[in-house]
Amino acid sequence: MLSATDTIRRLGGIARGTHLQRLGFSRRSLSRAVASGAVERIRDGVFAVGAIDPELRSAIAHGGALTCASVLRMLRVWVLSPTLVPHVWVGAHRHAHPHEGCACVAHFFRGRPPLGRVAVDVALVHYLRCAGDEAFFAAYESALRLRLLTKAARTRIRESVPASARWLLELARTDADSGLESLLRLRLHLLGIRLDCQVSIRGVGLVDFFVGGRLILEVDGRENHEGMIMRHKDLVRDAAASALGYESLRFDYAQVVHDWPTVQAAVLGALARLRDHS
Numbered sequence: 001m002l003s004a005t006d007t008i009r010r011l012g013g014i015a016r017g018t019h020l021q022r023l024g025f026s027r028r029s030l031s032r033a034v035a036s037g038a039v040e041r042i043r044d045g046v047f048a049v050g051a052i053d054p055e056l057r058s059a060i061a062h063g064g065a066l067t068c069a070s071v072l073r074m075l076r077v078w079v080l081s082p083t084l085v086p087h088v089w090v091g092a093h094r095h096a097h098p099h100e101g102c103a104c105v106a107h108f109f110r111g112r113p114p115l116g117r118v119a120v121d122v123a124l125v126h127y128l129r130c131a132g133d134e135a136f137f138a139a140y141e142s143a144l145r146l147r148l149l150t151k152a153a154r155t156r157i158r159e160s161v162p163a164s165a166r167w168l169l170e171l172a173r174t175d176a177d178s179g180l181e182s183l184l185r186l187r188l189h190l191l192g193i194r195l196d197c198q199v200s201i202r203g204v205g206l207v208d209f210f211v212g213g214r215l216i217l218e219v220d221g222r223e224n225h226e227g228m229i230m231r232h233k234d235l236v237r238d239a240a241a242s243a244l245g246y247e248s249l250r251f252d253y254a255q256v257v258h259d260w261p262t263v264q265a266a267v268l269g270a271l272a273r274l275r276d277h278s
Helices: 004-010 017-022 027-036 054-061 068-074 120-131 133-145 151-160 163-171 179-190 228-243 253-258 260-276
Strands: 014-016 040-043 046-048 087-089 105-107 196-201 205-211 215-220 247-252
Touching: 004 014, 004 017, 004 027, 004 046, 014 017, 017 027, 017 046, 027 046, 040 054, 046 054, 054 068, 068 087, 068 120, 087 120, 105 120, 120 133, 120 151, 133 163, 133 179, 151 163, 163 179, 179 205, 179 215, 179 253, 179 260, 215 228, 215 260, 228 247, 247 253, 247 260, 253 260
Parallel strands: 087 105, 215 247
Antiparallel strands: 014 046, 040 046, 196 205, 205 215
């Protein structure tokens, strides 16, 4: 017969006591395994073996499952405001369990949390409720880009989000290089501005957005375009575009996220100039 240690390890490193008891392990034998140090009791009724991610450990100790931005960040999905504390799905009618060093953000959404962490589609739905439409849209496009969402997962998201948010799913694309591109496209869409995305222009190369046949919009993420080499390449591209009669606007993370009015004014001003000279 397998030991409790081996069994928990084969179950992924964590297991509920009720599950282990159904497999034949008594409460007394589990207590002995804990006392010997072979098994860790994270909280009453939940046992672990081996190294456990600190955020996952906190979520279990808090009485729920890791969710929302915490899961998205683990999956490398782009999130608007990276969280430094665990987001935990506790359930609608359950109590959170503050623990030593607890900094958890509890979500009391309906449903029964799984053991460990939620699936990416559940994390996205919770992120919509936690962070709002814009943050959700950028994360959803990022998950699509990373091919994390099956057709079934996309269907579950559609069925779970409010009807008022489903238009965001229709607008979403799979080729957004960063969440910043998603934010810019969404905000300009709300202004009635149509953007052609990921357009190849002869003599310039692939650009993020092309508007009205003459305006190029580029978005430089916080993780990219650092250093003199990338800066030089950007300047060469902008100069080539200008020589061909295009106007280029380039925005960075701080502008899109923290100074949107300036970005909006720049785009509207450029479009007005182009109309005046057409």
